[in-house]
Amino acid sequence: MRCIECGFQSELDQKMITCPRCGGILEISVKLPPTFSFSKLRGRGVWRYSPAIAGNYKKIVSISEGGTPLIRSRENSEVYYKFEGANPTGSFKDRGMTVAISSAVSEGYKIVVAASTGNTAASAAAYSARAGLKIYLVLPKDKVAIGKLAQSILYGATILEVEGSFDVGMKAVMRLYKDVGIVYPLNSFNPWRLEGQKTIAYEITEEIGVPDYVFVPVGNAGNIYAIWKGFTELRDAGVIDRVPRMVGVQAEGASPIAKAILNNQDTPQFVENPETVATAIRIGKPVNWKKAMKAIKESQGTAIYVSDNEIMEAQRELARKEGIGAEPASVASFAGYKKALEHGLVDRTSKTVMILTGHALKDPDSMIKSSARRIIVNPDHLENIILGDLNVSG
Ligand SMILES: Cc1ncc(COP(=O)(O)O)c(C=O)c1O
């Protein structure tokens, strides 16, 4: 393990979540066994890749996460959507949560905590219910999409609401973890969680080999790093010969990392009051910014920001042309891909995967604002509408 802030190094220690020297963010380095081969793996989902997942687990808490569909685009056979909405609670967070909760249980914790814009909360609530742990969720008041809030309520979490953005809650959870050792933190500054999320890279590689580009929505910035880490491990073990270019996509009103990358700055300027329709990535001070920038730079990738209008248009286009329903933050990857095509950053022949991080049903308010043809009809004369349409279209 190595601290990304101060360079502290240690042997693998599952008790370690942040750097014991400076409190910084830790990286877990994994060397795949020389015998690693996809053909030898058994089962499906996150734990199929257990030879690559660091740590010892006395008990595995799973709800069959991972193994999500990689859907080929109808319009371009080189383009794929990794639909993380198909996870048990409807987002990629489940991949990380199965590992983090299994780690918490193995280390003897009884209480877990997470700050959240909604998806981490829903996932953490489900996995802690399955493990029989007590969970406290810190949410930005009135800023969590209704589907996600409803999930956290259903799974029986205690919900603590704070005024202000997600960043306020994140800071509070960090402090709580550092001051009160009995509480296990489930956010992505916990490097064990990212061990689960990196399996996205393993699944993509096993199914289609190495893509040229992977587009990832970026909020607290753990996922883009985790996916890059997965590809890097496979490359270092000689399973693949290169790592795809990682492209981080942020919403314009919450884009410290994208702006730093685009302006060639080493450090992002944090956003005090982030604002975007994509509430899942309404984050101004991403805790994993160093890891994300490392992943982008070392993969020779880039970052992009997209407007709220571009996000909403992308959500409709994906639904209406490809039949895939993803929440606004999720389709930032698609909006970013469209922009990258326009700006000539990628071309249509590049093998590209967009990570669609969460299901459309998470945020019904965003869907219902889409334009739709809704007509009050006489049930005895439905044919009038259909025949009328046929006449109009000739
Ligand atoms: C649906 C969705 N997409 C993307 C993200 C961003 O992921 P990360 O925080 O790992 O950058 C989140 C949460 O942060 C999310 O809930």
Ligand SMILES: N[C@@H](CCOP(=O)(O)O)C(=O)O
């Ligand atoms: N979008 C996230 C924000 C928290 O991110 P995390 O990966 O650090 O838990 C959420 O769903 O809460």
